[in-house]
Amino acid sequence: MRRVKRNERVRVGLTLNGRKLAAEAEPRTLLCDFLRHALGATGTHVGCEHGVCGACTVLIDGVATRSCLTLAVQAEGREVHTVESLAGPDGTLNPLQQAFRDHHGLQCGFCTPGILMSFTDYLSRNPHASEAEIRDVLSGHLCRCTGYAGIVAAVKDVTKSSP
Amino acid sequence: MKPRPFDYIRPDTIEEAVALLAEYGEGARILAGGQSLVPMLNLRIVDAEALIDVSRIGALDVIRDRGDTIEVGAAVTQNKLIAWPQLKQKLPLVAAALPHVGHFQTRNKGTVCGSIAHADPSSELPLTLALLGGEVVLKSQRGERMLAANEFQKDMLTTARAPDELIAAVRFPVANGKWIERGVAFREVARRHGDFAIVAVAALAENKNAVRLGVGGMTGKPAVRRIAAKESTAAIAAWADELEGYEDLHASAAMRRDLFRNLAPLAIEEAIRCAA
Numbered sequence: 001m002r003r004v005k006r007n008e009r010v011r012v013g014l015t016l017n018g019r020k021l022a023a024e025a026e027p028r029t030l031l032c033d034f035l036r037h038a039l040g041a042t043g044t045h046v047g048c049e050h051g052v053c054g055a056c057t058v059l060i061d062g063v064a065t066r067s068c069l070t071l072a073v074q075a076e077g078r079e080v081h082t083v084e085s086l087a088g089p090d091g092t093l094n095p096l097q098q099a100f101r102d103h104h105g106l107q108c109g110f111c112t113p114g115i116l117m118s119f120t121d122y123l124s125r126n127p128h129a130s131e132a133e134i135r136d137v138l139s140g141h142l143c144r145c146t147g148y149a150g151i152v153a154a155v156k157d158v159t160k161s162s163p
Numbered sequence: 164m165k166p167r168p169f170d171y172i173r174p175d176t177i178e179e180a181v182a183l184l185a186e187y188g189e190g191a192r193i194l195a196g197g198q199s200l201v202p203m204l205n206l207r208i209v210d211a212e213a214l215i216d217v218s219r220i221g222a223l224d225v226i227r228d229r230g231d232t233i234e235v236g237a238a239v240t241q242n243k244l245i246a247w248p249q250l251k252q253k254l255p256l257v258a259a260a261l262p263h264v265g266h267f268q269t270r271n272k273g274t275v276c277g278s279i280a281h282a283d284p285s286s287e288l289p290l291t292l293a294l295l296g297g298e299v300v301l302k303s304q305r306g307e308r309m310l311a312a313n314e315f316q317k318d319m320l321t322t323a324r325a326p327d328e329l330i331a332a333v334r335f336p337v338a339n340g341k342w343i344e345r346g347v348a349f350r351e352v353a354r355r356h357g358d359f360a361i362v363a364v365a366a367l368a369e370n371k372n373a374v375r376l377g378v379g380g381m382t383g384k385p386a387v388r389r390i391a392a393k394e395s396t397a398a399i400a401a402w403a404d405e406l407e408g409y410e411d412l413h414a415s416a417a418m419r420r421d422l423f424r425n426l427a428p429l430a431i432e433e434a435i436r437c438a439a
């Protein structure tokens with residue numbers, strides 16, 4: 001049984017993008033803040049902080065999750081993947097990221113990390129997703145620049161080229 | 164916003180979880196998926212002395228076929244139930260309702276029991292459980308008790324759970340001759356896809372002449388009634404007036420009555436058509 005008192009700061013360890021890391025957190029520290037402020041992984045963006053906008057979506061054990069609705073202590077011992085895990089070590093964009101660039105799937109880029117992580121999970125389950133399925137998953141994100149058409153086109157492009 | 168401070172405890176067993184509930188009493192909140200609770204904590208609408216995280220208790224992460232009912236444990240996420248291979252065959256109404264619950268991303272973490280525990284008056288799973296006549300399994304150090312859905316949900320965000328009780332599971336009945344298995348329909352109107360419904364309607368066809376109809380979003384808890392297909396328009400109009408509806412940011416009471424009068428015939432027609 002793990003027990004942490006309200007004002008206690010404890011060491012929370014997790015695997016972030018393949019690297020084992022640990023830092024201090026209080027019970028109320030949200031995972032999104034832990035990633036950004038304690039671990040320095042600022043690719044994950046924080047928007048509404050109540051699970052509506054989707055900007056903070058990350059993968060926990062491969063599953064797309066709102067990191068603003070997850071406590072850092074809940075992710076203890078888990079595998080977390082953020083947008084930083086997608087491009088190659090030399091900065092080469094992965095096919096999903098490249099498709100977003102090709103189809104103008106982003107403008108200011110604030111919402112993009114979350115959308116990329118959602119589709120990283122979804123396309124791994126359903127690589128040939130239909131447009132209706134893509135739009136259904138995208139409904140869990142808010143983008144205020146693109147009008148979504150470019151995002152849908154980008155994801156469709158990836159589904160077409162997947163084996 | 165960020166939540167106010169609370170203790171965090173992650174028990175390994177159901178016994179430890181109910182012991183903690185007994186220890187903290189009303190100050191404790193059960194954390195499973197956190198998709199309803201954590202937004203309320205972040206917005207500081209709700210405070211907790213302690214969060215008891217049951218999401219890693221393996222004994223609660225189980226979907227069990229009990230014959231007459233399907234039991235869904237407290238740690239089972241909505242997407243895990245959607246992916247259960249027998250869902251469409253055993254619980255077609257639940258299969259029809261689940262895609263309306265939040266979004267893909269929130270269903271990944273949000274639990275079936277958590278949605279029922281939250282008891283939002285227009286939410287899909289409490290309506291489904293009420294219409295099917297399901298049960299909630301409550302565990303405490305005092306023992307275990309079963310409550311019918313209708314006794315469990317008292318009113319808006321209010322349930323009959325005692326402060327020391329854990330919602331260990333919910334049980335959804337299978338058709339079993341009480342209604343026609345395939346004769347189900349689920350319809351709702353929401354401002355945006357994934358929002359809580361303004362009004363949600365579900366129907367089970369008993370035969371080609373009658374349905375059991377459930378409605379959420381009209382009163383503090385789901386309402387259920389048997390409706391004969393023949394006089395359904397008049398029956399629904401009368402029922403809508405009786406329920407009155409309520410007013411909030413999203414809709415007036417009159418709009419809710421109107422939505423109900425318009426959605427119900429579609430659900431009745433669809434359930435009877437699917438039954439045939």
